[in-house]
Amino acid sequence: MNYKIALIRGDGIGPEVVNEAVKVLEAVGQKFGHSFTYEDVLLGGCATDAVGKSYPDGTAERCKACDAVLLGAVGGPKWGSDKPAEQRPETALLAIRKDLGLYANLRPAALRPAMADACPLKKETAEKGIDLMMVRELTGGIYFGQREKYQTEDRGLEAADRMAYSEKEIERIGRRAFELARLRRKKVSSVDKANVLETSRLWRSVMHRLAEEYSDVQYEDVLVDNCAMQLVRDPGQFDVVVTENMFGDILSDEASMVTGSIGLLPSASIGDTAPGLYEPIHGSAPDIAGQDKANPIATILSVAMMFRYSFHLAAEADAVEAAVDAVLAEGWRTPDIAEPGVTPIGTRQMGDLIAGKI
């Protein structure tokens, strides 16, 4: 079968890591008898430089004509928060999520066997294992709320952001979480701040309704401040963690760091209809761009998620993950994950090695 994939190479190290992911896609295609066609889509700082805005007209339509989207990385100090909104890469990220209806952001935070030493937590904690899936609501809440800025009489300028959630938005992300939990260890932890926020109280009431419906899944409420603590104290307690957009932004990054392997972690952003968007969780790292130093593994593992969640090709997904684990087990490391004394390899060699294992 042929799959059409939109490639958003993006900024900084984005183009390099996408190149390696394409190598792996091709290797999988050859082995399993699929073919891929690629459609380059301009988005992010590079789009601002080329056409004056980070989210060129027609971007969503071009992506919608594909079966999935692979994104390298966007952003950089050149297009900072002092620039007008339409030139900032973040604006494009938020817009594409909304336009493609990608309301569910899946962020696995797992300690890969070969990388246990990289875990910043004590050995005893790392040994218990970490394997959680953060499910972040991605198209609602304060990141998409009304923004205001106005002059007051006695307090100077004042700014405001609005966080809103509807039952419908909460229910669809909640269902995703419970469905995922059924395929995993059957536990959902729902994170909110129901002792203060109205949105959280609505969130909690919808989750409780779902918990009754999915009565085979263990369910718990966790306050967001407590969750930030528990991720450090005992991340192994979590299976699926579901939360709203901003809490998810903060907690999923915390959970990622707890595994110690930011350069290895993929993500999937999906909606109810194709295409899903797949991207590494790391940034564009402009300081090492173009130097063959970037770690392509997170992007390659994002391809595995694409196979799993957009193409429903589980064997292909497993093959990619196994290839990554095999190369890591042999001791190959890019600079970001090289232990002292290990000679690191480059971006391209890492991609070649993984593609070679498929």
Place this chain on the structure above:
Amino acid sequence: MNYKIALIRGDGIGPEVVNEAVKVLEAVGQKFGHSFTYEDVLLGGCATDAVGKSYPDGTAERCKACDAVLLGAVGGPKWGSDKPAEQRPETALLAIRKDLGLYANLRPAALRPAMADACPLKKETAEKGIDLMMVRELTGGIYFGQREKYQTEDRGLEAADRMAYSEKEIERIGRRAFELARLRRKKVSSVDKANVLETSRLWRSVMHRLAEEYSDVQYEDVLVDNCAMQLVRDPGQFDVVVTENMFGDILSDEASMVTGSIGLLPSASIGDTAPGLYEPIHGSAPDIAGQDKANPIATILSVAMMFRYSFHLAAEADAVEAAVDAVLAEGWRTPDIAEPGVTPIGTRQMGDLIAGKI
């Protein structure tokens, strides 16, 4: 000199830990020639049980008639988020902060020498030391914004919370942070989400203005998701971290857990005029209430902060902290911090030992 202290004993283990803190206050009074009078103030779940609301009328006035407020802990499952607002302990906490103008919440997260083993991070990280001060804005932002709940036509119920900040609010908390940094290692890290939120962009612009004024203090902007990661990766990099209310709630709890000693950490909530409010960061732990098992150290160290920030009695503050460190160095532990093989002591004995060292 005589100081009048309002005691909010509160719920769960609150009354027990306040008792031990009072022992220490008395010991300091005797040694340094101060006297203290105490005014019991009802607030929290116990107030709901007694008079039907968690924040009885006149609470603020009674506190304002004192020089400082010491709070044990409030809250518990009995007064959960299903109860009406006026019965919930959180409502009382938010109200007293607002009514006393306590806009600055100081949350030290430091690894006490005797407790380095409790740090959940790798030994190498713990050995570098952790000694940061989180400065959380406490009376603005989304925890005090307008709340809405309404029926929509096609999305079911919808809820909303509003986050607002004025230049004036940002400036006064910013100044606190810079002033504190001058007394410490002269570095301020300001946390925001300026790539998305309007309030964060205003926050950042005010902080930049202050950074120019306090040019002897090193300054950096940190995005909230990145900060959540850095606190796990390398907490030793931070000196003073300043941020808005909700980010501060999440990050200060994360930072506390990173030290591994929740039962040891105090907090101060202060405004421009007396009285400040001092409380341990831990909760009311209803499961161990009344069993002489609670750790009173965080409350005792809150008394040290009271001496330092409300009474400007640095020698007295130092004496309390030294007494705590001496007792810990001798190996005395309450159950929550007892290493395997150590026989723990009770709440009262811990209080007696610390008071005895003054």
